[in-house]
Amino acid sequence: MNNWKTAFSRGVMLACCSLLLMSTVVSASIDSRTSYVGDNKEKAIAAPMIKPQWSLTYEGVVATGEGKAFYLLKGKVIAVNIQNGKKLWEYGSQLKVPLVYKKGQVYVNSSTGRVHAIMASSGKKVWVASVNANNIHDIALDGDQLFTFNGDIQAYSIKDGKFQWRDNYKEPLHTKILFHGDFIIGENEFSGAYTYSLLHAFNRKTGKSVWEAAHYNFPVDAKDGTITAQKLANLFESAPLTTLDTLDIKTGKVLNSVQYNPQKIDLNKGQSGNEGDAWISGESVYVNLNSEVYSYPQHADPSKIEPKVYKPVVYDPGYEYAAGPYDDKLIYTNGRGIYGVKLINKTTVDYNAGVTGLIARFDLIGKGIYVAQTDGTLTAIDLVTAKPILQLKTNGREFGETLLENGMIVVLTEGKLLAFKQPAGLKSSVK
DSSP: OHHHHHHHHHHHHHHHHHHHHHHHHHHHTSOOOOOOOOSOSOOOOSSOEEOOSEEEEOEEEEEEETTEEEEEETTEEEEEETTTOOEEEEEOSSEEEEEEEETTEEEEEETTSOOEEEETTTOOEEEEOSSOOTTOOEEEEETTEEEEESSSEEEEETTTOOEEEEOOOSSOOOSOOEEETTEEEEEEEEESSSEEEEEEEEETTTOOEEEEEESBOSOSEEETTEEEEEEOOOSSSOOOSEEEEEEETTTOOEEEEEEEOTTOOOGGGTOOOOOOEEEEETTEEEEEETTEEEEEETTSOGGGSOOEEEOOOOSSSOOEEEEEEETTEEEEEOSSOEEEEETTTOOEEEOGGGOOSOEEEEEEETTEEEEEETTSEEEEEETTTOOEEEEEEOSOSSOOOOEEETTEEEEEETTEEEEEEOOGGGOOOOO
8 A cells, every 4th residue: 555655645746846947948948038049159269379479568658660669668769679668768857749750850858848859869969940839739740841730830940950941821720631732721610590510721941831732631752743632511511422523733723523433423314422431542432431432543534434343241330441552452340350352353351350359450561461350369361361360468448559669569558558470471561
């Protein structure tokens, strides 16, 4: 009897367990909609993690030249050997950005607003500018002149730092400047009934304004006494198609105007136009529209030819033009991945074996693409083979421009300067 009861009890328990299991299975098949699983796999980059040859702390900006790196620290300019990071000299006090190098000399701002010129080889003072300028945010050099920018343009002699002129335009100018012949082209925005862009031409010998032209982007080309700039739409003059105007640099007069209509928009039928982003590289004009880049021969009539069209063939959305042409490719990104498109045959090159997360920036140097990611990793990728060559781990999440100096790659991230040897396979220069 007891055996029978025991067997019966076991049968009841098994039945109950079966019901519980069945209940669990049924419940699990209904989505609770309380979770999301995305790219939840760790992606490893098949490239060695290297250590920098050397690293140091800096402030502001870094300039390179003559096998050296020049940087600011505690108000002084310091020069180090680019190969080993050893200090060669230091100069001055109460110095600050900007700092630039060109043709054997370092130029740096000071707390008084007077630029100092320093011999790059020895750290000895060459001159101090004769006139100060407050709140300098950039320094540029061209020919025998040095220019400082603080909303105005100030010109000095490179030979001795003597002040030459300050521009006579009342409104503040942007820093972006183009030098061409005896003229300086600047830009700013004018706000009145509406805001619009203005190009300005200054005589580089006197600083006097020569002409201005409204509704233009900054020039994309300058040669033979002319500049080429993209015309912009405005309240009074529609520019529904991408338009490049060529202007006489002496007068600002429009000499030629070319419209690009790669999408074959028929304005007579009321179709809306689309201003693309246009630029000139080599002998070609490129127009970027909705992630597609169109290429035209520069001197051909665009209405009589079919443009070449470049777009990466990818599954993920959101890829847009980012850089190039470089190494005969256009480069695209969506902030998480990078693809190239070859100019010769339009095939897509996948560089994402070297990318694992959000891209802070990338720089094209030699035959390599140096990708800095917000997790602090910088990866060097071969532009030809698309293979990652090496990785460098930093503690930064924000990066400045990656530089090349005398066979060394220089990485700038959140007050740290790190350097390593340029990979041998990435050394070929790109013209």
